[in-house]
Amino acid sequence: MTEISNIGSLSMKGGRNDNFYFCLIEYFPDSKRWFLKSLLPVKEEEAADSNEAIHAWISNFNIKQLVVDFPLSKPVSESNNYDDQGVLKCSDNTLEIVQEKIKHLLDEDQRLVNENPKRYEQERNKADEIVYNRDIFSKETAHHLLSRSFKRRLKKGFLPYWNRSLDFWVWKYYYDQILELFNTSFDSFGNVSLMILFRFNYIKRQFPKDLEFFEANEQIILVELLRAKIILKKDISLLNDVDIGIEARLDTIKKIESKLDIFIYNHDLEILVKNPRAFDSFLLALAGQNVLQKKNVKLPDWTKPEDTKFIIPNFHLD
The missing domain is CATH 3.30.420.10 (Ribonuclease H-like superfamily/Ribonuclease H)
Known part of the structure; x- marks a missing residue:
């Protein structure tokens, strides 16, 4: 057996x-x-x-x-590794990695604005229309155009004492869906x-x-x-x-x-x-x-x- x-x-x-x-x-x-x-x-x-x-x-x-x-792990601000005497053994560059990824998403979105602002605004207005039978999986959150709510989340910033790098990954693939279905957001130590x-x-x-x-x-x-x-x-x-x-x-x-x-x-x-x-x-x-x-x-x-x-x-x- x-x-x-x-x-x-x-x-x-x-x-x-x-x-x-x-x-x-x-x-x-x-x-x-x-x-x-x-x-x-x-x-x-x-x-x-x-x-x-x-x-x-x-x-x-x-x-x-x-x-x-x-959470089973600590926020970014507490993830640096210290020895018993309080001396930093190795520094965690997770914050820099996440901030760079956030900057890349915002820069790409701004590029679309600069290239064709009229078309961008038309597509933005279309995306903002309330369509009750719309497939919430028709695009991932991080696909352009970025939703207004997701852009606000990214501009608000990644808080090292509140978030883990995992948070950004979840935002990238679930932010819009969670917001639409549950009217909330994912934050490791905010929830x-x-x-x-x-x-x-x-x-x-x-x-x-x-x-x-x-x-x-x-x-x-x-x-x-x-x-x-x-x-x-x-x-x-x-x-x-x-x-x-x-x-x-x-x-x-x-x-x-x-x-x-x-x-x-x-x-x-x-x-x-x-x-x-x-x-x-x-x-x-x-x-x-x-x-x-x-x-x-x-x-x-x-x-x-x-x-x-x-x-x-x-x-x-x-």
Whole structure:
């Protein structure tokens, strides 16, 4: 019998009193099926019992890999390498690399303005028109013409105490899509509180030393599910609707379950549908599925992939 593979996930974004969920999916090679094996709720107000439950959960299922939704690496300003005496051993030129790439994009866009300003303005106005059935993947964010919002983001600058080089890569390929679908932007340390990071570092003391961590983002996962035509644009809109969010999650999960061959038991399905925090962890588990399948997108070296361990999933069916 072929060895069973599994990967866990944990979404900790939310308020101080929010519960969070560990999610575990397993792959059985002999039947070529994925199973949502376990959902573990962890309550902040029961800290001691929660820590024991977490440790037991990871040990009992022999989990070796865990996907989370907050930064595993430091911002650019803290990435320089110092020795024990505080002497700089090697300087990280990531900031210069990213700033040069931003300058190149803005210079190329300005070149188009200078060459034919009238045509540029016509195409700009056309791009700004509201077209409800427009394919959001018809062009990448960094393709010319740059959108007004993306240009504003680039001119605002790359903040070394707020961003990682990964941020620019995400902006380049997802900025417009995330803005349109979720009305927000990706910023490594703009979307997460220090409390969450400290909270995780405390909980992590209970984890085995050989546990490997990965980072993923729920919004990017949904964008890639949309790109692979597993879900629809309206599904994402409905997920953000307070009144019909439960029905939207059920419909979305059913589509994912069918297209990605993941079996979900009824009692776990009920938890995912009723609890947005559990649903977020489930999305992270889908990114983990990509890790086990070795389908996740390879990021360039300047994004520090070995430090961030960031997952850009590819859900296109073979």
